[in-house]
Amino acid sequence: MSANRRSELQRKLRATPAPEPPSGLAGRIKGEIPDPLRIDATGKPQRAASSLRLSMGIAASVLVLAVSSFILLRVLSQDQERGTRLPPASVRIPPKREPLFRQAERAQAPVPAPGADAMQGASNEVSAGGSNTAVREPEAAIAMGSRTEPAMKTTQERALPAKIAPAQKVDEEAERETIAQPAAEPALHARAAVAEGKMANAAPSAANSSAVAEAIVAPHIDAEATFAPPGNSVFVRITPAAAPDAQIEVEGGRKVADGLYAMEGNRMTIRMRYRSGGREQTLERTIVRADARTWEQTSQQTKDAVSKAKNPPE
Amino acid sequence: MRMENVSPLVPPSGREAVLAAWNEEGRVLDAIRAGDRGAAEELVERTYSAVHASLYRMCGDSEMAADLTQETYRKAWEALGGFDGRSQFFTWLYRIAYTTFLNAIRRPRRMTPLEEAPEMQDGSPAADDVLREREEGARLRAAVMRLPDELRLTVTAHFWGGLPVKEIARMERITGAAVRKRLHKAFSLLEAALDEDQR
Numbered sequence: 001m002s003a004n005r006r007s008e009l010q011r012k013l014r015a016t017p018a019p020e021p022p023s024g025l026a027g028r029i030k031g032e033i034p035d036p037l038r039i040d041a042t043g044k045p046q047r048a049a050s051s052l053r054l055s056m057g058i059a060a061s062v063l064v065l066a067v068s069s070f071i072l073l074r075v076l077s078q079d080q081e082r083g084t085r086l087p088p089a090s091v092r093i094p095p096k097r098e099p100l101f102r103q104a105e106r107a108q109a110p111v112p113a114p115g116a117d118a119m120q121g122a123s124n125e126v127s128a129g130g131s132n133t134a135v136r137e138p139e140a141a142i143a144m145g146s147r148t149e150p151a152m153k154t155t156q157e158r159a160l161p162a163k164i165a166p167a168q169k170v171d172e173e174a175e176r177e178t179i180a181q182p183a184a185e186p187a188l189h190a191r192a193a194v195a196e197g198k199m200a201n202a203a204p205s206a207a208n209s210s211a212v213a214e215a216i217v218a219p220h221i222d223a224e225a226t227f228a229p230p231g232n233s234v235f236v237r238i239t240p241a242a243a244p245d246a247q248i249e250v251e252g253g254r255k256v257a258d259g260l261y262a263m264e265g266n267r268m269t270i271r272m273r274y275r276s277g278g279r280e281q282t283l284e285r286t287i288v289r290a291d292a293r294t295w296e297q298t299s300q301q302t303k304d305a306v307s308k309a310k311n312p313p314e
Numbered sequence: 315m316r317m318e319n320v321s322p323l324v325p326p327s328g329r330e331a332v333l334a335a336w337n338e339e340g341r342v343l344d345a346i347r348a349g350d351r352g353a354a355e356e357l358v359e360r361t362y363s364a365v366h367a368s369l370y371r372m373c374g375d376s377e378m379a380a381d382l383t384q385e386t387y388r389k390a391w392e393a394l395g396g397f398d399g400r401s402q403f404f405t406w407l408y409r410i411a412y413t414t415f416l417n418a419i420r421r422p423r424r425m426t427p428l429e430e431a432p433e434m435q436d437g438s439p440a441a442d443d444v445l446r447e448r449e450e451g452a453r454l455r456a457a458v459m460r461l462p463d464e465l466r467l468t469v470t471a472h473f474w475g476g477l478p479v480k481e482i483a484r485m486e487r488i489t490g491a492a493v494r495k496r497l498h499k500a501f502s503l504l505e506a507a508l509d510e511d512q513r
Contacts, residue, residue: 006501009508012454013473018367022380026362031386033354037346132474 151167219243221272221285225263225292230308232264234292235309236270237302243274257309263289339403346394358387361404364476372415374455382418383437385412388508389433401484409485412467457507465500468493 164259222239237252237260242245253261261268272283295303363465370379373418374481389410397406430438458469464486471485472493485489 005505009501009504010473012450013458013469014369016451016474018370019376021363021366021383023378025366025380025383028384029358029362030355030393032384032388033358034391035351037349037351037354101494212510265450 005132009139213243219250219272219276219281219283220248221270221283223285223287224272225268225287225289226298226302226306227292227294228306229295234289235302236261236263236268236287236292237305238270240272240274242273243276246272246274250274257305260305260309262294263287265289327453340399342367343397343399347439349428353379354391357403360412361407362387364404368408368409368470368475369415371455372412372459372470373419374452376416382414384426385418386414389414401481403470403475405477405485408471412470412475453508453511454504457504460507461500461503465496465503468496472497 105253184272189266219240219242222241225234227233228235235256238248239259240248249271250261250268251271252265252270253263256262266289268283268287270287272284274281298306318445342353342357346357362383366379366383368384369382370376373379373382386407390407393410397403458466461469468482468486472479477485479490479493482493486493
């Protein structure tokens with residue numbers, strides 16, 4: 001636009017004529033002045049307060065929406081997480097079928113002697129476990145010894161993103177609770193007692209015979225790992241259960257006493273060789289450092305073994 | 315053609331000079347807030363003519379401008395408690411008048427067409443010149459009214475309402491440079507619109 005054209009346009013705009021107001025307009029306007037003058041001096045603050053209330057309402061709504069979305073997403077992600085992982089409670093080892101020759105041996109076994117102390121103790125302990133013992137025994141085997149699957153799971157968990165760690169923690173706590181179940185202990189004690197020959201001449205009571213038989217007849221590795229103070233040394237007490245003539249080989253650990261091994265790295269592999277039905281069998285178990293219990297959670301038997309190994313009697 | 319008996323046309327500079335020189339605005343407003351009716355009448359006396367002139371330039375109809383002026387003051391009395399003094403009182407009043415005008419033209423009510431512009435009284439220039447000026451004026455007003463809203467407000471406030479750039483900047487909460495930029499853009503659009511009309 002040229003300067004001349006622009007100044008011409010400005011001149012025309014400024015020179016736009018306007019007539020004088022009609023006569024009487026001032027009177028009409030003055031006649032509408034409210035009487036008395038009600039100047040609402042608080043109008044502005046009221047508007048400001050109203051605006052503030054509106055803003056606060058919107059902010060609160062947004063906040064509620066955000067929190068709701070967060071909680072919903074968290075719940076959904078947890079559900080999804082549980083859907084992709086096997087919860088600890090669902091880990092079941094199918095009960096092993098008793099070999100026919102064992103069933104025959106059991107059928108010929110003598111009636112339990114009421115005075116047998118070892119049997120009495122074992123029987124009481126099994127009874128203390130209640131009727132769930134038969135169901136829970138495999139879990140107990142996992143909790144105390146057969147920790148292959150949890151060990152694998154723990155390894156997988158390490159590979160998972162850190163954001164799902166809280167859910168894992170909850171699961172781990174639930175698992176520890178399972179470990180701490182008193183019901184698991186009697187079966188293990190009974191099994192250990194049998195393995196040590198204490199119940200050689202004894203038989204379980206009729207009520208629990210099936211459950212105890214299940215526990216007794218399946219050879220397996222009882223292993224308990226513990227963090228032994230001071231320091232973070234991990235000791236593993238290994239008991240070959242239901243296989244008295246078993247030989248134990250350990251990879252990733254060194255033997256410190258009979259049945260007690262010190263983990264040298266983060267993983268220890270245990271192999272148990274035993275004979276069954278005239279053939280040599282091998283069981284292999286892997287224990288990782290994360291499976292180790294705290295000293296407080298460790299069983300007294302393992303504590304004693306570790307203490308004895310660290311402070312040998314003179 | 316409709317005949318109107320109106321006062322002789324006067325250039326806007328006289329009234330706006332009065333407004334610019336008026337520096338007792340604060341005292342009068344304090345008196346009004348205190349309930350002084352005389353102060354309110356004084357305020358009307360000082361401002362109504364300029365408000366009417368601004369509205370007339372926008373709508374081109376003296377009667378409609380008078381009605382809109384009356385409506386503007388009616389709204390002003392209701393809203394006077396919210397006047398924060400950020401700008402001059404007349405700037406605030408002009409904004410009310412402009413909004414009132416926009417509301418009026420959005421209502422189904424006709425604006426004065428070109429042939430109904432007020433008749434000039436005796437002593438006016440030759441008929442051809444008068445007609446040509448009227449046509450030019452009407453085209454210019456139509457072009458201004460076709461501007462985008464913020465440009466239209468700026469142009470009308472500056473040239474027809476007599477508001478300085480600084481006051482428009484306060485009213486619109488923008489900088490003076492932004493007001494000048496708006497004016498520059500408005501001139502470009504107006505020129506294009508007027509050229510289009512002449513073809």
